[in-house]
Amino acid sequence: MSSAQTLVVKIGTSSLTGGGFGQFALSTLAALVETLCMLRQQGHQVVLVSSGAVGIGCRRLHLSDRPKTLAMKQAVAAVGQGRLMRIYDDLFSALNQPIAQVLLTRSDLAQRSRYVNSYRTFRQLLQLGVIPIVNENDTVAVEELKFGDNDTLSALVASLIGAQWLFLLTDVDRLYSADPRSNPGAEPIISIDRQADIQSLKAVAGGQGSAWGTGGMLTKLEAAQIATTAGVRTVITDGRQPQNVVRALAGETVGTQFAPLPQPNRARKRWIVAGLPPAGRLYLDPGATKAILTGGKSLLAAGITRIEGDFEAQDAVVICDTSGTDIARGIVNYNAAELQRILGHRSEDIANILGYAGVDTVVHRDNLVIATDPE
Known part of the structure; x- marks a missing residue:
């Protein structure tokens, strides 16, 4: 274990709250706070x-069901966020650990200038020895600017700050081949080293986890895919045992661990992964797929067989092989209507087809992030 690493720890609603209405898992929360303070003291x-x-x-408003409308959810979140931070502040203050509240929406990461500003804020807080406590800004986010769940948010934050580790603390000790709560024959999954295996698990994962949370195992697999694509090792483990974070950092076999992809440590490429929600998909022929994965090439129109989505130029798109497997993500230089006209054609034909001189590349290699297993 290196002397100092950057790590993001996400704890879910199911781990924070007790089994019944009005309960709060203070013992779990206190153990988490103690663990995070110890990690800070070790230099992490x-x-x-x-x-x-x-x-x-x-619970504060004595509601028996999770809100269904966005307005009601935002109102309830406004009530709960203050109380949540009050509890954290009391616990961290008892150990003389300063904290900060950071509330984010999707637009904070999607706009390049706001993404850079968010990065600088996080780096300054960390340099001051502060533990930032992050949540989605539920009280102001409109539906199209929401992350959807804090699993996704934590993966994007880990990518944003260039973390080495992401820990997803949940209500099971690791991933299983089936739901262990209903299937006693479920087999534990200790490690996942290939992006293709994450894709396979996503295909069979269930939906929402608890009645109070928004994320099930599917969202955690999607978060692991985002994080590992950005070079962040990801661990899914039991939220009731926060000391598992320390054990994993010490090299012990804890939870389900996802190996990161090797990625260049370039802030712009991390932004493409973390900041830009994809607006469409491009499907490539085998030659273009090989050129992207092994040749380090830019994507040209000639290698594209079809497209999906109504994207604009400079939007992010997912790049797929012929079978639909995600292989990369990048910023596209043409909108969907333009690209539909030039796909399959050589770069020198673009000006004649569109009636004006466009750029040679559909996605330049500087704006492209490989998102699949190295050959």
């Missing part, structure tokens, strides 16, 4: 992504 930089604002707000 720590970011906590915490769910629970809506759940705690519901």
Whole structure:
């Protein structure tokens, strides 16, 4: 274990709240706070992504069901967020650890200038020895600017700050081949080293986890895919045993661990992964797929067989092989209508087809991030 690493720890609603209405798992939360403070004392930089604002707000307002409308959810989150931070502040203050509240929406990461500003804020807080506590800004986010769940948010934050580790603390000790709560024959999954295996698990993963949370195992697999694509090792483990974070950092076999892809440590490429929600998909022929994966080439129109989505120029797109497997993500230089006209054609034909001189590349290699297993 290196002397100092940057890690993001996400704890879910199911780990924060007890089994019944009005309960709060203070013992779990206290153990988490103690663990994070110990990691700080060891020199690690720590970011906590915490769910629970809506759940705690519901309990504070004596609501028996999770809100269904966006306005109601935002109102309840406003009630719960303050109480959640009050509890964290009390616990961290008892150990003389300063904290900060950071609320994010999707637009904070999608716009390049705001992404850079968010990065600088996180880096300054970490340099000051502060533990940022992050949540989605539920009280102002409109539906199209929401992350959807804090699993995704934590993966994007880990990518944003260039973390080495992402820990997803949940209500099971690791991934299983089936739901261990209903299937006693479920087999544990210790490690996942290939992106293709994440894709396979996503195909069979269930939906929402608990009645109070927004994320099930599918969202955690998607978060692991985002994080590992950005070069962040990801661990899914039991939220009731926060000391598992320390054990994993010490090299012990804990939870389900996802090996990161090797990625260049370039801030712009991390932004493409973390900041830009994909607006479409491009499908490539085998030659273009090989050129992208092994040749380090830019994507040309000639290698594209079809497209999906109504994207604009400079939007992010997912790049797929013929079978539809995700192989990369990048920023596209043409909108969907233009690209539909030039796909399959050589670069020198673009000016004649469109009636004006466009760029030679559809996605330049500087704006392209490989998202699949190295050959």
